[in-house]
Amino acid sequence: MRFALVGTGGSSGHTLAAVEQAIRAEAPDSQFLFIDTQPFNLRTRGKTVYPGQGEVRTVSPEDCGIRNRTGSQTMNLLLSGGPLAYRRLLRRARSLLAGPIDALIMCHDRMYIETALLRAARAQGTPTVLLQEGPFCAIGNARPQANRLRLKAMLAPLLDRSGLLPAIPDYGLAGHDLVVAASAAYRDRWAAAGVNPAQVALAGVPRFDALHTLRNAVPPLPAGDRLELLYLVQPFAAHGKVTVEAAAEALHVIAEGLSTAAGDGAIRLTIRLHPRSSGDDIHRLRETTSIEVVEDEGRRPIEQAIGAAHVVIGHYSTGLLESLVLGRPVLVVPIPRAAFAEQSEADKQDWLTRTGLPIARTPQELASGLRHLRSHDGLADIDCVMVAQETGVIDGQATARAARAILHLVDQPSGGN
Structure with missing residues (x-):
């Protein structure tokens, strides 16, 4: 054949x-x-x-x-x-x-x-x-x-x-x-x-087949007092999916929120670049936040990057679903619906905000969300039926x-x- x-x-x-x-x-x-x-x-x-x-x-x-x-x-x-x-x-x-x-x-x-x-x-x-x-x-x-x-x-x-x-x-x-x-x-x-x-x-x-074996083998949350965060970059402004202004505001929320959250304890942010990212995202965050920032160019499997984090931050990346499957807490920084070029793309963001995931629309909400996730996994309120409708059976x-x-x-x- x-x-x-x-x-x-x-x-x-x-x-x-x-x-x-x-x-x-x-x-x-x-x-x-x-x-x-x-x-x-x-x-x-x-x-x-x-x-x-x-x-x-x-x-x-x-x-x-x-x-x-x-x-x-x-x-x-x-x-x-x-x-x-x-x-x-x-x-x-x-x-x-x-x-x-x-x-x-x-x-x-x-x-x-x-x-x-x-x-x-x-x-x-x-x-x-x-x-x-x-x-x-x-x-x-x-x-x-x-x-x-x-x-x-x-x-x-x-x-x-x-x-x-x-x-x-x-x-x-x-x-x-x-x-x-x-x-x-x-x-x-x-x-x-x-x-x-x-x-x-x-x-x-x-x-997602790899997630079936990995979710039973993902290492425990990293030890130590430092909070390890993973940010999943989506170059949606460069691709014309959302307005440049909305993308910049989302980065502002993350940068200011992380700087505030640093007052609760040490934080390190790993920025995982998208395969089609220009790298501008990491430059902006480095320039505007006071915490330690490192770069992940995406050469290692995303599952490994997720496993090394306490909390995964993103917008509507499929990596957020993978994080849930692997048992890692997620914090969503949503893009406003009006900022999307297509309503069907906005529907993805709306869907994530309805699953029960913690949401941060302001720097203050991001800082308080991270404060909560330092002691709670944030997974108890997730609508697992909704998630399964998108992921299908993972076996x-x-x-x-x-x-x-x-x-x-x-x-x-x-x-x-």
């Missing part, structure tokens, strides 16, 4: 590599092609890390004769010829998928290159699979709030009707033969959006379940080549 994997930054490369390994365990002769589409991700940039064994091919706008004149994929396609530019994408997609392929497996499906790969796969009879990469996935309209995105949303129907560019479906609604969901709650959301429930398999989150078998669902699809009379 031969599979094509499509990754776009984030943890998609690791997730797909894990599923690849699980498929190889069941079908050792399987071959894999990894298609890296991250160069098309103009919003967050970064790179895809794929530790698998498959052949790797990277596709970029330049490969398809598309010039990145702006930060918008849509505008770049229009300026590069509109329908003609999209046909070049289709030709490139067909060349990437040349030869028999039993399934096209992807974690994202909302970029133009991804829609082209889906069309190319269907044209040659290859079934497609959407593999949910992690929690906090928005199904349905993103509901833009920023003026730029509102204008883009208003123009989208005109573009669709004009035929200049194809419509971009909502996440998971591109007509996949199989959707591998994290939980029953996500299956229900997809069903409500029109996906046949029979085409949705429940697996969990593959990258170390999510990757295996995803692989079995994909192999079952391929084994069907109408699946594969």
